[in-house]
Amino acid sequence: MASQPQLPSTVLEAGDRFAVDLSPDGRSLTLPECFLDLDQTVDELLGPDAGPIAFKIADSLSALELPEPPRPIPAGTDSLWLEYQEPGRFRLRVRDPEPAGAAPELPTEYGVRFTLNPDDGAFLRAAAHQRASLPLFELAREAAQLSTNAGFDRLICLPQVRDMELLDHQTRTAKTVLQRFHGKALLCDEVGLGKTIEAGLIAAELRLRGLIRSALVLVPPSLIEQWRGEMRRKFSLELTSHDDPAFRDRGAAAWAEFDYVIASIHTAKRDPHRGAVTARHWDLVIVDEAHHLRNRNTQAWRLASELQKQYALLLTATPVQNNLEELFNLVTLLEPGLLRTAKQFQKRFVDKKDKLTPLHLDELHQLLAEVMVRNRRSTVGLRFTRRWARTERIAPAAPEQQLYEAVAAFIRPHLRKDTKSAISRMALLSLQMALGSSSPAAAGTLSKLAETPKLPAKDRQTLLELAERAGAQPESAKVDRLLQLLTEFPDKLVVFTQFRATQELLEKRLTAAGHAVAVFHGGLSRMGKEAAIAAFRGPARLLIATESGSEGRNLQFAHALCNFDLPWNPMRIEQRVGRLSRIGQTRDIEIFNFVTAGTVEEAVLHLLQAKLNLFELVIGEIDMILGNLDEEREFEDVVADLWAESDDMSDFRTRMEDLGNRLLQAKGEYQKQQAHDNKIFGDRFAPDP
Template sequence: MVSDDLVDVEFRHEEGDVLAGQSGGIYSLTDHLLTARANRLQAGQADTELRSLSHLDEESVKLLEHQVTAAHRALFEMDGKALLADEVGLGKTIEVGMILKEMHYRDTSDSVLILTPAQLAQQWQAEMLEKFGIEFVCNYDDEFEGFAAHDRIIASIDTAKSDRHRKTVLARDWDVLVLDEAHYVKNEDTDRYDLLDRLSYDYAFFLTATPIQNDVTDLYNIISLLRPGLFGTREGFHNYFVNKSQEKLVNRNELQKRLSEVMIRNRREETDIDFTKRNVTTRTFEQSTAERDLYEAVTDYVRTAYGEDQGQKLVLMTLQKEVVSSPAALEGTVRSQLDDDDGQPAHDTLLKQILECIEAIDTPTKQERVQRIVREAQERVEKGRVIVFTQFRATQQQLLETFADEGYATHAFHGGHSSDEKEEIVEQFEEEGGVLVSTDAMNEGRNLQFCNVMVNFDLPWNPMKVEQRIGRIHRIGQDREVYVFNIALEDTIEEYVLDRLYHKIDLFNQSVGELSEILTRLEETGRNFEDEVFERLVDADSEIELENNFDEMAVDLQEQRDLADKVEDFNSGVFEGFDLGASDD
């Protein structure tokens, strides 16, 4: 353990001929075909047990009861078409892995297409191979030759819908379609939705922790892709289930009944998972005189240059982030700016002043502090494992050299490594211990439950990135308390982001899904979180005005959080009493 000292509508099917159902209800040809397809799952089998589970390596994947139940229901009670809507962190990917493993065992999945957000594609690839022994090619792999060349493909949904690949994707008849983060296709007027609507497949499994983000129509759109006609027309659905203000559900029992045909949702409190405690310690440290001079020089340059040329925004934002990371990170960007400034004397003078300030700094304050945290972890934590996150490669290199000089086993992880190299680095870190210094290339895609200490050496302005970092170690499978240390310099943009923004949205107690709701709503107003932070910095003429600017942004965040809470209350109304078990028949 590390001490805290440390630092009425009638529902009709929209497609297919109508047949007479045994109960006198509507039964479409589409339903008949779905049932026939589902029977393929049981062909040659005397039961509907998940027979492939006995072939899984218990060391690679530990199955939880709610996951096994979800996989079974999706396959055998929902005709192989289901919306897996467990809350964040309950292992929806594992549920899909079990489903695909069973279908492979029963020889019903010759072609499988998994569509994900771009940043999650390789994570899916790794988990399917490592946990279930199912090999997929990813669209980011060198050996990827297109959507017609492979039978098991994981790809970003934006790659699949692109002009280059769309025709090929739609030309195939896929056995299985998996769609991760299905709420991204909730808008029927987008290319993503159109792609999913046109795809040909036999079985489909959609995943989302937030099936409703704005109103219940989101849910209609997603489920209509899985089961066309289940809820009738969009207008009829909306009129039947939501009153005019869209704030109160009506006919809730009917909604839940129909949802139970296609959706599985588990909640944290309904499972046996005992998530370990998360301890977050934030420490701000006084800058040295030289560091303060450097910070003020960089801020002056950023405000001056941005006032003259807003086209430089990305570079200037980078400078403002680098100055609180390390002089090493800052220096390279400053020298590049000197080379690219086309001889503007005023700019050159300011940039040269920044370089002089860099030279005046001996050992950065934050570097000293992170050494103390690592030293403590070496004494109290198994194999002394610590993950240190930074946004910049130059800072990473400096930290690696510092830790190596002190005799620690060091490991570097960044986006320049191949997939195989990344796998090897993680394995070495687990075996040898020591310090792994990573860029945000590890924000997503790797599970590091064998480590329980993390340091945010510099903090991304986007809080989702911070939570993604923490999510590498604080997740299912972590059996120890997790310790997260945030390091920041006083009177800097980093401290403002921490104190006024992160704490306002209670970042470190939010789940990824909850945080996503807040940020999504903010960005739907047309504002990007990081852009907003930068604009409030450069627009301030004084420290008091800067404080006021960030206080205003904090109020905006609180408003978005209140709206997100209302959505969660609405979701709870939809899902309250939702029957998660099998029917009695």
């Protein structure tokens, strides 16, 4: 099986060194290319005497600029090491001169220089003349590696975990799953306690010990990028998405060629993917929101049951909804036979009069204790800070309102199900959302859509005229209100937008007003992203971030955010909030939601606040609630259909009210599930101490 090419390992140990060059004037420290490839950040730099050295990251991102030459290092020296201490912390070391007759330096394929101990060199030269095959050498190497690793009572991956503060219940969960459950577990923590982190810890530990070389992660579509960001930044685990061009170009064969893959279960269960996914043996399978597998009559459950796997993690806060048979179905995916057969389970453990009431509870608990971990907020001692959300309902200027109505009149008929349009549904939704963001965002999107192949000449002309009107719009009322808000609110602020054109507009206007601004978007290099976050930690008061800024980034040092525009999917809104309001946050969070009056975004926000109290929910609960809507479609697609089918804004609000009532019912069902879970499981299944 061919493996995808990978960068060198990003795992560093204390004492690892990199050769660096100091400029003749002692004011610039050039970083080697192999260091940049490791995706490391330098937050603190110490001199040889352990004293701090002031620095800033150069614009080129490949050097550190020093206000003054470091001491006690002579300027111009070419014998310096950059020594790794701990994540973000490095120390300069002066290299000792090589003794006479020392072995020559040898370069690795990544440019790292090293020398061999004379005894080791002699041994390797002698071994080259022995009859030892490569497979035998690999077997011996793996045996040596495994024999030197400690047992799972100590997690050897912890020194390499970055950008987060691990909590005791998370590390204890990982140890329990690896030691006692042998890598197969149902992770049922209450929402907000970090099941994703626990799964990442387990995966990182197995990988570092050489126990896995492939993994399949199945998550809801809206969580793919968040999972990728979390795994990459925190655990140095690079997951390839099914939507990546390199993956798509290989078709069904890609499932056998890429070793670490993330996809939605809706994609994996469909042909032609299903056959390729189930044909391969995966070392580790992780399924997030595994309550979607509670019914064994669904294609999703059947797919999960057919996966060939060594280790498996199912993550869900609500393993039971309608009856205890759902619990049996989940456990059977991990340990077939643990709860006997379905018929025996029903007879022994389920009350015939009430399918949610268990019989022989102690015996059931004893069996579940072999596969389930469940942490609760009340038992782990965590307290979450409050969130204070404020809606800024902004009246548009007359030209803005007229443009919105004209573009909406073009979009609505093209979105309707009975209309065949040359413009894709995704492009139409993007245009409608851009319209709610800013005129520059709408202008750029309109111009691109006018280039759509096979577009009728009449539609092309309409789009070009609308693009011209959007480009000629006066200054945005929303931007004016943001500038006013910044005079009223003095703290650091993260400003989220979905569109680069809006980001550029905000950067221009806010910088012109004298504000220190950092910009974060998906087009930046790794070092560019780190530099933007470092600037926001330091002198920059504002961080203007596109959606990529909400993918796995920890921005807890800030305590306020502004949703300059709003996604129609509440889970994406929640992901933004979760960058600041998360485990470990010590201060309350201020949230400013900007919506233009009379827009789709206003109706969506009103629904989410009035029916769900979105900004008061624990991070993760919104997905539990949406899961009870019994909708195969994404939430934004539901909203888009209502918008397309409406005659006018008044009709749309009526339809949204009906959707809100369904959401309220789904929230009630989720709360019932919580009550049932507490009744069935109580405080049992905490990880081993």
